[in-house]
Amino acid sequence: MTEKPKLSIGLIGSGFMGKAHVFGFATAEKVFDLPMQIDLHTVADINDEAATRAAHEFGFRHATSDWRTMLANPEIDVIDITAPNALHKEMALEAIAAGKHVYCEKPLAPLAKDAAEMADAAEAAGIKTQVGFNYICNPMLTLAREMIAGGELGDIRGYRGLHAEDYMANADDPYTFRHDPAGGGALADLGSHSLATAEYLLGPIARVMGDCVTTISERPDGKGGRRAIEVDDIGRAFLRFENGASGSIEGNWIATGRKMQHDFEVYGSKGALCFSQERFNELHFYAADDAHGRRGFRRIEAAPDHAPYGNFCVAPGHQLGFNDLKAIEVAGYVRAIAGQGPEPFSFRKGLRIQHLVESIQRSSVSSSWINV
Amino acid sequence: MTEKPKLSIGLIGSGFMGKAHVFGFATAEKVFDLPMQIDLHTVADINDEAATRAAHEFGFRHATSDWRTMLANPEIDVIDITAPNALHKEMALEAIAAGKHVYCEKPLAPLAKDAAEMADAAEAAGIKTQVGFNYICNPMLTLAREMIAGGELGDIRGYRGLHAEDYMANADDPYTFRHDPAGGGALADLGSHSLATAEYLLGPIARVMGDCVTTISERPDGKGGRRAIEVDDIGRAFLRFENGASGSIEGNWIATGRKMQHDFEVYGSKGALCFSQERFNELHFYAADDAHGRRGFRRIEAAPDHAPYGNFCVAPGHQLGFNDLKAIEVAGYVRAIAGQGPEPFSFRKGLRIQHLVESIQRSSVSSSWINV
Amino acid sequence: MTEKPKLSIGLIGSGFMGKAHVFGFATAEKVFDLPMQIDLHTVADINDEAATRAAHEFGFRHATSDWRTMLANPEIDVIDITAPNALHKEMALEAIAAGKHVYCEKPLAPLAKDAAEMADAAEAAGIKTQVGFNYICNPMLTLAREMIAGGELGDIRGYRGLHAEDYMANADDPYTFRHDPAGGGALADLGSHSLATAEYLLGPIARVMGDCVTTISERPDGKGGRRAIEVDDIGRAFLRFENGASGSIEGNWIATGRKMQHDFEVYGSKGALCFSQERFNELHFYAADDAHGRRGFRRIEAAPDHAPYGNFCVAPGHQLGFNDLKAIEVAGYVRAIAGQGPEPFSFRKGLRIQHLVESIQRSSVSSSWINV
Amino acid sequence: MTEKPKLSIGLIGSGFMGKAHVFGFATAEKVFDLPMQIDLHTVADINDEAATRAAHEFGFRHATSDWRTMLANPEIDVIDITAPNALHKEMALEAIAAGKHVYCEKPLAPLAKDAAEMADAAEAAGIKTQVGFNYICNPMLTLAREMIAGGELGDIRGYRGLHAEDYMANADDPYTFRHDPAGGGALADLGSHSLATAEYLLGPIARVMGDCVTTISERPDGKGGRRAIEVDDIGRAFLRFENGASGSIEGNWIATGRKMQHDFEVYGSKGALCFSQERFNELHFYAADDAHGRRGFRRIEAAPDHAPYGNFCVAPGHQLGFNDLKAIEVAGYVRAIAGQGPEPFSFRKGLRIQHLVESIQRSSVSSSWINV
Incomplete structure (x- = not known):
């Protein structure tokens, strides 16, 4: 057996998603026979102490309080950005300029025009990029996509997508960066996942009509005062897909009681699929050609039949x-x-998703269908 | 015990809904201590044979092939119309003119302007009317309405309603009266139930934005040819309620696999409700003030606590x-x-629902929000 | 159309089950094309007032405080017994002697030997009898039985049955007739339904091993004192069926939170069924010969395909x-x-069920398998 | 930050469970702040090629075809046994004799007497041991245990446990080591998990009554002939717990359609819990003191409130x-x-579980309750 080439990672940020990335690297290497050997090289955080602690906790060999040092280090192959959204663009563009591959948490950037610059730069540089829309990596979604593409549902007619949580449901919780008019809001934060899933399953959306609503109109500003909220708490859209189907999605971060309602239903001429991230190891499938009196939605449970599930569990x-x-x-x-x-x-x-989000936002303001 | 006054029914039509009405009369009388004694007086159908058979089967004392004879009969108190939608207006207006109370299956009339005439006539005549929006008669919906009105959910913020079935999913099924541009379509047929439920629970809708889609563009005309379909197979709407909440509904008659997906979710500042007609003896309730680590949607099962369930079953x-x-x-x-x-x-x-349906249809054409 | 012969009912008792019977008569006549016309002739209750009120409420033509007068009345064809269990035997035997058909709520009698006398008498007299095990009248259970009998599940191997409720869960609720050592207990009251369903689906049970447990050992006696409880709160059994399958059932009336957990699962060599009375319009079916990667329990919803559902609803x-x-x-x-x-x-x-119940109770005492 | 002491692992076996252990080591180190640093030192398999491949795939530094060499290596701290069950005893005893800690997949040994030898030896040697009953490591089971111990359900009265799968449902699948009369059978293989969960939640079982059934009486022997099966396909037991509750469990490996039905229900005087491994990130909780008309099983979803969930996901x-x-x-x-x-x-x-399994098996033969 020949030695695999090493792929050295420089991670920026060690919060929720930084941690999830590290878990992802660690598990991926054990679970898959990857063509490269992942090397957790350096982690960057806001100061030396935080960075050193993160390196220790996550198993990186080096730590730095200056992410730019990683760009200069020829040993590092990939810059992995899990820093605040507002920094994504600057970091990514510099990393691209340094010839690094760039892995960036979603959203790619708060604004589509910035995301476009990033995508253009990456392609011009010929480096490989990745944006973290993780829900579509579910084997049950891959199965759904294959069933749709393979014609098991017949002609696709209707779609309903949804991503609802409740982490902004408390009106007494203060203003955060997620409320920043540049890139903030439930549609951008959660609806973006619904849009990614919709296009993953059905292919390109052609037109959108939006309905973005600010429900909690002001919040504590964290300094004893109040601050007006401009971004949407609920963002809805009607959709037309290029394949002729119509549908809708909703992003909602004030859905009291919901923790992970990333759901969809797809209706075709020959069958239907129904899914909820709340039970994401299941896909429900209705086959219209099952025998009379024996039809019903089947609860398909994730199994080695559904790659790459079998890499994780053989049963x-x-x-x-x-x-x-x-x-x-x-x-x-x-x-x-x-x-x-x-x-x-x-x-x-990733840019495509930002473009869809902004189109829905603009459509909501103009009350008009927008081609996307 | 004094004898109850008699309430004599003249039923027009003996199909699906005619039968359901008769079952309703029979059961209501046994289950409730009604103030009047229901008398199944006469049933009218298209010819003597059908009428006689219906009278026999349903237990009416008389049969007629001419519904107008019932109007002239002073013994009859209520005209119950389950005839095709296109006849509702004529029958109801004549019945009102004859001083009868009128019970009419939904839709009140294919067009709102006709429904308005009917409502005006009924009120002018001082007779009592009823339109058959039966899903809101569910004790679990009454419970939901009471919980919302009583503040158990706090401020109501978001709503999702739905009524999807699949009886029009087969593109080879022929054109029917339900495809008639005057009053037809999934929004009118099924979405109307969603609208009725939405206003039953949250109070008046203030504005709508519609999206009505014809998916199966032509159907067999029943005479060997094809006929273009103009009405919607899927009708969606964004909603604004007078109470400040926003929401959406969908009516869909091509949702392969769905038989009775009359569902809703309501999100408030303090709790949420989730319901499906597929399991209509349950209401799912999330209380945000349940203890930490013990929160979750509760599956409340219908019980004597939820009037009038107890009239049917004491346990x-x-x-x-x-x-x-x-x-x-x-x-x-x-x-x-x-x-x-x-x-x-x-x-x-009933007129209100027709008005909402038509507003959504118009909004879909004009791509503009319409005040309702 | 010829007139149907009349079938005149004399009902004894007007409580929970009396009411349910009346609803059953009323609905049956509307819903089915019965060969006879049901006539609610006379209701008997403990005194004239109660009887008269019941007659009025339920629509009987006559009332009596002496059920024996109904036996003497040649107009009455059926004696319908919903009186307390302890009276079933006396009433039924006299009714049989009077040549009446007898409809008796479950249990047929508290003790199997009494039930045997009743069954023998009825057969000797040639009259028609019925015991009220209503859960097996569900079209979804009929479907399950047909699927099993038709070989859709292959060889039947394993069975789990259950009937759990919580109406005896409160230890402060007083002693009632259901705690009477003669015929009382959860196995007799609820487990009997599980046994009826088990044999309805799989055919005869051959052997049983019981486990009957008294959990709440004493209760208020209703007179300020305490009374020891001898009957089981939970009654379990291992089962062997004549078809070679093995299984288990449980009757439980202290299952806090459960209102109607009359459930079963059947496993065969080619498929499986799963059912809960909590959602009794569904039957879940797994077909082992569905395509790889597409297998799963199908939620079959009750439909006109499943007779006699179509008599109630055409959709x-x-x-x-x-x-x-x-x-x-x-x-x-x-x-x-x-x-x-x-x-x-x-x-x-009905006797068969009593025999099974008593065999399980005896088996629990002797810790031995008993042939049934 | 001081360097953590190293904990070097010597793994025997690289199949299903070997892989799962490696994933466990990798993830544990990332997710938890462990007091020691895990070092994947050596993997042993049946020949050099298999061992080398496993070392490469799993990330061990060394490989060997002779597991005994690991015992002699002072660098190795833990021997992790995922070899066939029949070898557990020999390997564990030698490892203990060599002063190693021993981590052994379940079952500890096919027979309780062997397991006892192993437990005695481990305790005498003062080394640390672990048997792989992984289902109890679920935060939702920890929550259930805490709720029970903390009195949230009141007095515990009834229990139903279950572990059913279908990997032996095909009668044409050949005889395997799992059918070996010494330690084989569904009760030992799957029912053991049910027993572990039962005692984890409710504390010690006091008495058992078993019902072990061989349903598929012979299988292909893999050499063109047939071989009789002696072990159980379904193993059931009635249970008495020391806390006074009664219950039942079932282990079943021919439950067509079931992949992971490791379920339980616990009923107490004040509440109930309901769980299924099919949806193991949920625990359903009924609180009898919820308000009238608002009671129902709550679907509690796994969250940072439920340690150690928060180590994996912060939301x-x-x-x-x-x-x-x-x-x-x-x-x-x-x-x-x-x-x-x-x-x-x-x-x-682990010995305790083997003892319970064998007691149930003996009880099934003798048809008598056995104290455990």
Whole structure:
């Protein structure tokens, strides 16, 4: 057995998503026979102490309080950005300029025009990119996509997508960066996942009509005062797909009681699919050609039949967790870097999502259908 | 015990809904202590044979092939119309003119302007009216309405409603009266139920933005040819309620696999409700003030706590059926006729639904929000 | 059309089950084309006032405080017994002696030996009998039975049955007749339904091993004191069926939170079924020969495909209620009286259940398998 | 920050469970702040080629075809046994004799007497042991245990446990080591998990009554002939717990359609819990003191409130996977080795499960309750 080439990672940020990325790297390497060996090289955080602690906790060999030092280090192959959204553009552009591959958490950038610059720069530089839309890495979504593409549902007619949570439901919780008019709001934060899933399953959306609503009109500003909220708490859209189907999505971060309602239903002429991220190891399938009196939605449980589930568990019913989805995302990206496949969700695709989000926002203001 | 006054029914039509009405009358009388005694007097159908057979099967004392004879009969108190939609207006107006109370299946009339004429005539005549929006007669919906009105959910913020079935999913099924551009389409047929439920729960809708889509563009005309379809197979709307909440509904008759997806979710500042007609003896309730680590949607099962369930079953968990909902509708109407309560769903309310449907249809054409 | 012969009912008792029977009669007549016309002739209750009120409420033509007068009345064809269990035997034997058909709520009698006397007497007299095991009247159970009998599950191997509720869960609720050592207990009251369903689906049980447990060892006696409880709060059994399958059942009346957990799962060599009375308009079916990667339990919703659902609703998904099950029971019994079919659940079958219950109770005491 | 002491692992076996252990080690180290640094030192397999491949795939530094060489290596601290069950005893005893800590997949040994030898030897040697009963490492089971122990359900009265799968449902699948009369059968293989969960939640079982059934009486022997099967396909037991509750469990490997039905229901005087491994990030909780008309089973979703979920995901609703449960198991064991807590599931506990299994098997033969 020959030694695999090393792929050295420079991670920026060590919060929620930084941690999830590290789990993803660790698991991906164990679970998949990757073409490259992942090396957790350096982690950057806001100061030396935080960076050193993160390096220790996550298993990086080096720590730095200046992410730019990583760009200058020829040992590092990939810059992995899990810093605040507002910094994504600057970091990515510099990393691209330094010839690094760039892995960036969603959203690619708060604004589509910035995301476009990033995608253009990445393609011009010929480096490999990845944006973290992890829910589509679920084997049950891959199954759904294959069933749709393979004609098992017949002609696709109707779609309903949804991503609802409740982390902004408390009106007494203060203003955060997620409320920044530049890139903030439930549609951008959660609806973006719904849009990614919709296009993953059905292909391109052609037109959108938006309805973005600010429900909690002001919040504590964290300094004893109040601050007006401009971004949407609920963002809805009607959709037309290029394949002729129509549909709708909703992003909602004030859905009291919902923690992960990333759901969809797809209706075709021959069958239907129904899915909820709340039970994401299941896909419900209705086949219109089942025998009379025996028809019904089947609860398909994730199993080795549904790649790459079998890499994680050799028996059915054992279930993947959220971090496993991240490992699947990582694996796809590493293969792309090794030239063994397409980028699973490139900056170009991340830009597409930003474009859809902004189109829906503009449509909501203008009350008009917008071609996308 | 004094004898109850008799309430004599003249039924027009003996199909699906005619039958459901008869079951409703029979059950209502056994289950409730109604202020009047229901008398199945006469049934009218298209010819003598059909009428006689219906009378025999349903237990009416008389049969007629001419519904107008019932109007002239002073013994008959209520004209119950389950004839095709296109005839509702003519029948109802004549019945009102004859001084009869009128019970009419939904839709009140294919067009709102006709429904308005009917509502005006009924009110001018002082007779009692009822339109058959039976799903709102469910004790679990009454519970939901009470919980919302009583503040258990806090401020209401978001709503999602839905009524999807699949009886038009087969593109080879022929054109029917339900495809008639005057009053036809999924929004009118099914979305109307969603609208009725939405206003039943949250109060008046203030504005709508519609999206009505014809997916199956032509169908067999039943004579060997093809006929273009103009009405919507899927009708969606964004909603604004007068209470400040926003929401959406969808009516869909090509949702392969769905038989009765009359569902809703309501999100408030303090809690949420989730319901599906597919399991209509349950209401799912999330209380944000449950203890940390113990929160979750509660599956409340229908029980004597939830009036009028207890009239049907003295123990919890036994469940009501669809025909029981019809009996609850009948009971409310009989009480209204006896002066013991408001009309549960009067012609005025039936008109309201038609108005909402048409507003959504117009909004879909004009791509503009319409005040309703 | 010829006039149908009349079938006159004399009902004893007007409580929970008396009411359910009346609803059953009323609905059965509307819903089914019965061979006889049901006539609610006389209701008997403990005194004139109660009887008269019941007659008025339920629509009987006559009332009596002496049930024996009904036996002497040649107009009455059927004696319907919903009086306390302890009276079933005396009433039934006298009714049989008077040549009446007898419809008796479950249990047929507290003790099997009494039930045997009743079954023998009924058969000797040639009258038609019915015991009220209503849960098996569900079209979804009929479907399950047909699927099993038709080989859709292959060889039947394993069975789990259950009937759990919580109406005895409160230890402060007083001693009632249901705690009477003669015929009382959760196994007799609820487990009996599980046994009826088990044999309805799989055919005869051959052997049982019991485990009957008294959990709440004493209760208020209603007079300020305490009374020891001897009957089981939970009654379990291992089962062997004549078809070679093994299984288990449980009856439990202290299952806090459960209102109607009458559930079963059947596993065969080619498929499986899963059912809960909590959602009794559904049957879940797994077909082992579905395509790889597409297998899963299908949620079959009750529909006109599943007779006699179509008598109640002509469209799928509308759902039956508990009282509808009672109507199906009534219809089967009326047809049997008219000579148009077998008795759905005769006294002989009611005796069988009592025999099973007592065998399990004895087995629990002796810790030995008992052939049944 | 001081360097953590190293904990070097010597793994025997690289199949299904070997892989799961490696995933567990990798994830545990990333997710938890363990007191020791895990070092994947050597993997042993049946020949050099297999061992080398496993080392490469799993990230071990060394490989060997002779597991005994690992015992002699002073660098190795823990021997992790995922070899066939029949070898567990020999390997464990030698490892213990060599002073190693021993981590052994379940079952500890096919026979309780062998397991007892192993537990005795481990305790005498003072080394730390762990048996892989991973399902109890679920935060939702920890929550259930805490709720029960904390009195949230009141007095515990009834229990139903279950572990059903279908990997032996095909009668044409050949005889395997799992059919070996010494230690084989569904009760030992799957029912053992039910027993572990039962005691984890409710404390010690006091008495058992068994029912072990061989349903598929012979299988292909893999050499063209047939071989009789002696072990159970379904193993059931009635249970008495020391806390006074009664219950039942079932292990079943021919439950067509079931992939991971590791379920339980617990009923107490004040509440109830309901769980299914099919949706193992949920726990359903009924609180009898919820308000009238608002009671129902709550679907509690796994969240940071439920330690150690928060180590994996900082937001609720994201869900753990099967391999995460293994990581929790590993973490507990590493802490025990570091002297920071008790052994989560020691050989003594593993012996306990074997003892329960054999007691149920003997009880099934003798048809008598056995004290355990």
